[in-house]
Amino acid sequence: MVLWNFRWSRKVIYGGASVAAVAISVSAKSGQPDVGQALVNARQLFGLWALAFLLASMILGPLTSVFPWVPLRSSFMYGRRAVGVSALGFCILHVLAYCWSVLRRDWRELFTPGALWVTGLALGLIALIDMLALGVTSRDASVKAMGGRKWKKLHRSVYWLLPVVLLHAVLVGADFGVNHGPDVHGEADYGCLIAFLCVSAGWMLLAILRRRGWRWTATAWGRGQRAPL
Numbered sequence: 004m005v006l007w008n009f010r011w012s013r014k015v016i017y018g019g020a021s022v023a024a025v026a027i028s029v030s031a032k033s034g035q036p037d038v039g040q041a042l043v044n045a046r047q048l049f050g051l052w053a054l055a056f057l058l059a060s061m062i063l064g065p066l067t068s069v070f071p072w073v074p075l076r077s078s079f080m081y082g083r084r085a086v087g088v089s090a091l092g093f094c095i096l097h098v099l100a101y102c103w104s105v106l107r108r109d110w111r112e113l114f115t116p117g118a119l120w121v122t123g124l125a126l127g128l129i130a131l132i133d134m135l136a137l138g139v140t141s142r143d144a145s146v147k148a149m150g151g152r153k154w155k156k157l158h159r160s161v162y163w164l165l166p167v168v169l170l171h172a173v174l175v176g177a178d179f180g181v182n183h184g185p186d187v188h189g190e191a192d193y194g195c196l197i198a199f200l201c202v203s204a205g206w207m208l209l210a211i212l213r214r215r216g217w218r219w220t221a222t223a224w225g226r227g228q229r230a231p232l
């Protein structure tokens with residue numbers, strides 16, 4: 004018998020992500036008489052949610068492998084694809100909000116903020132292309148069409164995708180405290196940088212433990228068979 008939480012996991016994740024996207028759009032606009040400021044708020048929030056969903060989709064595999072007793076394990080694994088596709092959805096909204104804000108001001112703002120900015124945008128574009136490739140090939144049919152080895156090789160690109168996205172956020176994201184866009188006013192804080200770096204370090208640790216075959220079961224904590232990536 005298939006449990007309801009397994010069957011519903013993807014629908015719940017897609018539903019939750021859609022509600023979050025609407026809530027972000029409403030909260031970005033609320034109390035802002037100026038469309039420009041609303042777009043800045045929206046692009047920042049969509050970017051942060053895209054990164055959070057990307058990290059969640061990456062952490063679920065190693066987490067449930069190292070701690071196999073995690074409740075709702077199979078539902079999480081089944082829902083992982085929906086988490087990744089939602090990350091892509093937030094990412095597209097993030098890019099659309101930026102394109103809208105830059106086109107209504109001056110398209111030259113794509114490069115006038117300087118080399119740091121242009122490098123950050125280029126990294127964002129590379130990350131977006133990779134996320135699109137991962138999203139498009141996330142269906143079971145793609146594994147068959149591409150062949151397991153090729154599919155795995157492509158999907159292992161998440162290992163360099165995360166540092167690319169983090170570097171992108173550091174080089175252009177106002178909330179990461181290093182740089183900010185010409186239309187961003189107000190102080191940055193380093194909270195986002197520290198929080199995302201901590202979660203990324205946690206993911207890396209779990210991925211290493213999984214690769215070395217470490218599992219924490221009810222009876223033991225130790226190395227079993229080397230787990231596949």
Ligand code: HEM
Binds near residue numbers: 047053097128129195
């Ligand atoms: C063509 C692709 C992309 C473009 C043009 C782009 C553009 C931008 C811009 C302009 C900012 C600065 C926002 C601000 O502080 O006002 C930004 C920040 C950010 N972007 Fe992107 N981005 C792209 C791809 C991505 C991807 C693929 C992700 C993640 C999955 C991402 C995640 C972030 C994050 C987390 C921030 C920091 C937001 C903040 O500081 O509040 N971006 N991006």
